[in-house]
Amino acid sequence: QVQLVESGGGSVQAGGSLRLSCGVTGYTYRGYCMGWFRQAEGERREVVATIDSDGDSTYADSVKGRFTIFRDSAKKTLYLQMNSVKPEDTAMYYCAADPERPSNLCTVDTGSIDDMDYWGKGTLVTISS
Numbered sequence: 831q832v833q834l835v836e837s838g839g840g841s842v843q844a845g846g847s848l849r850l851s852c853g854v855t856g857y858t859y860r861g862y863c864m865g866w867f868r869q870a871e872g873e874r875r876e877v878v879a880t881i882d883s884d885g886d887s888t889y890a891d892s893v894k895g896r897f898t899i900f901r902d903s904a905k906k907t908l909y910l911q912m913n914s915v916k917p918e919d920t921a922m923y924y925c926a927a928d929p930e931r932p933s934n935l936c937t938v939d940t941g942s943i944d945d946m947d948y949w950g951k952g953t954l955v956t957i958s959s
Contacts, residue, residue, distance in 0.1 A: 870918075
C-alpha cells in the first residue's frame with residue numbers, strides 16, 4: 831500500500847519562501863509520475879507541478895518561475911520549493927503519485943492528471959499580505 835505524507839506547510843508573509851515535502855512509503859521507490867496539487871477554500875483542486883520518471887517537470891502558469899518541484903530518490907521524498915509566494919497561493923497542498931502513468935501523460939496539461947492513483951492528506955499553506 832503506497833502512502834504519501836506531506837509536511838512543511840505553515841504561515842508565511844507574501845514574498846517569502848516555503849518548502850513542502852512528501853515522503854513515500856509502501857512502494858519500491860523509483861522515478862515515476864508524481865505531482866503537487868492545491869485546493870483553495872471554495873475552489874476546485876488544481877495541479878501545480880508534475881515530475882515524470884525521467885525527471886522532467888512541468889508547471890502551472892500561475893507558479894512558473896516561482897515554484898520548483900524536485901525529488902530525492904535516496905530519501906524517497908518529493909519536494910516543492912515555493913519562492914516569492916503570494917496570498918493567492920494560500921491553499922491545502924497535496925502530493926500525488928501514479929506509478930503506472932507514462933511520461934507523456936505526466937504534465938500539467940494532461941486532462942487526466944487529476945486522476946492520480948495515490949494521494950496524501952495535504953498540508954496547509956497560508957500566505958499573508
